[in-house]
Amino acid sequence: MKAAVLHEVNKPLVIEDVSLQKPGPREVLIRTAVAGLCHSDLHFMEGLYPHPLPAVLGHESAGVVEQVGSDVTYVKPGDHVVTCLSVFCGTCDNCTTGRPVLCTDTSVKMLPGASNRLSWARSEKLNQFLNLSSFAEQMLVHENAIVKIRKDMPLELAALIGCGVVTGYGAVVNTAKVAPGESVVVIGCGGVGMAAINGAQIAGAGRIIAVDTNPAKLQLATKLGATDIVDPRNGDVVQQVRDLTNGGVHHSFEVLGRKETAEQAFAMLAPGGTATIVGMIPFGQKIELHGFDFLRERKIQGSSMGSNHFRVDMPRLIEFYMRGKLHLEDWISAKLKLSEINEGFAAMKAGKTVRSVIMFDA
Numbered sequence: 001m002k003a004a005v006l007h008e009v010n011k012p013l014v015i016e017d018v019s020l021q022k023p024g025p026r027e028v029l030i031r032t033a034v035a036g037l038c039h040s041d042l043h044f045m046e047g048l049y050p051h052p053l054p055a056v057l058g059h060e061s062a063g064v065v066e067q068v069g070s071d072v073t074y075v076k077p078g079d080h081v082v083t084c085l086s087v088f089c090g091t092c093d094n095c096t097t098g099r100p101v102l103c104t105d106t107s108v109k110m111l112p113g114a115s116n117r118l119s120w121a122r123s124e125k126l127n128q129f130l131n132l133s134s135f136a137e138q139m140l141v142h143e144n145a146i147v148k149i150r151k152d153m154p155l156e157l158a159a160l161i162g163c164g165v166v167t168g169y170g171a172v173v174n175t176a177k178v179a180p181g182e183s184v185v186v187i188g189c190g191g192v193g194m195a196a197i198n199g200a201q202i203a204g205a206g207r208i209i210a211v212d213t214n215p216a217k218l219q220l221a222t223k224l225g226a227t228d229i230v231d232p233r234n235g236d237v238v239q240q241v242r243d244l245t246n247g248g249v250h251h252s253f254e255v256l257g258r259k260e261t262a263e264q265a266f267a268m269l270a271p272g273g274t275a276t277i278v279g280m281i282p283f284g285q286k287i288e289l290h291g292f293d294f295l296r297e298r299k300i301q302g303s304s305m306g307s308n309h310f311r312v313d314m315p316r317l318i319e320f321y322m323r324g325k326l327h328l329e330d331w332i333s334a335k336l337k338l339s340e341i342n343e344g345f346a347a348m349k350a351g352k353t354v355r356s357v358i359m360f361d362a
């Protein structure tokens with residue numbers, strides 16, 4: 001089968017012939033239908049985060065089950081599934097206390113470089129990425145890395161839920177637990193930020209302020225629920241937000257992955273407010289905060305994949321879509337072939353797209 005391989009950082013992905021093992025007892029072989037391009041893939045391509053290479057990237061996908069291992073009862077061939085990198089064991093302390101994204105069982109949630117599922121004609125090891133590797137015509141995953149979905153859900157929209165949508169929505173609903181009427185700022189309105197805005201609207205937030213440097217993104221944000229927009233090119237973002245909110249917001253979400261914007265997210269909080277950092281700040285980089293702000297009970301926290309319980313959250317997100325509350329069609333900027341994947345990442349880097357998706361049958 002064909003897969004897009006990252007050989008070296010800051011080099012284009014190369015389409016290669018690769019193979020997968022037969023499913024082990026708890027593994028599922030999936031025919032990939034759609035894979036979304038997420039900025040997290042780009043962070044690894046640019047070397048801002050380390051990963052053993054060569055590797056098949058991709059972690060936002062939907063597909064159809066082809067084959068299951070001897071112990072798998074959850075799905076059968078023909079079932080439609082969405083994948084999630086938050087693979088869980090179900091029995092470690094974090095899983096059993098309701099935080100499966102923090103699963104610590106490395107035999108299920110394998111560490112980078114540990115999986116031997118992928119192979120190719122060369123002697124060099126080919127690495128699986130985040131237990132998924134979605135930029136490939138097929139995926140071999142643990143059964144606890146997938147959720148079964150209804151078959152009338154379009155797979156290209158379902159794929160978006162696999163990372164971007166569950167991350168943005170979950171940051172608002174699961175991590176920050178935004179209450180009805182509270183004010184929200186989302187800094188960075190790409191695929192993940194748009195989901196945070198749409199999630200804030202579903203949660204019943206009051207003011208929802210979208211911050212982005214791209215006017216087209218701000219316009220779409222308004223359609224998804226933003227009540228106000230802020231363009232950083234019009235002046236200090238923190239001051240603009242303070243002016244709009246009479247002194248600060250209850251919740252800010254950094255959905256970009258930069259030091260300056262993480263610091264802005266904290267600085268724009270009202271007393272008692274919470275900043276939630278969703279973006280992947282380059283590995284090793286530190287952020288600076290005013291110590292005094294903690295005396296007014298301002299908080300800052302991380303959010304991994306929207307603190308999801310994806311077997312519950314993803315089918316609910318699909319129901320929101322079916323009821324017209326989650327505007328997934330608006331996310332897709334381009335449908336690409338696997339061979340066009342580098343053009344897709346170039347458009348992301350230029351800030352042009354909300355989400356590009358690879359359509360494997362195209």
Ligand code: PAD
Pocket residue numbers: 037038039040041043163164167187188189190191192193211212213214217232255256257261277278279280281303304305306348351353354
């Ligand atoms: P994206 O590239 O689609 O969106 C980034 C957006 O930021 C674009 O709309 C830009 O126009 C906008 N932007 C650029 N500069 C500024 C600025 N100075 N101020 C405001 N906006 C600006 O990215 P994405 O939505 O795919 O991902 C966003 C981040 O979320 C990224 O760091 C990614 O790695 C991270 C992420 N985290 C998790 C997690 O579990 N924490 C999961 C998925 C993605």
Ligand code: ZN
Pocket residue numbers: 038039040041059060163164
């Ligand atoms: Zn992602």
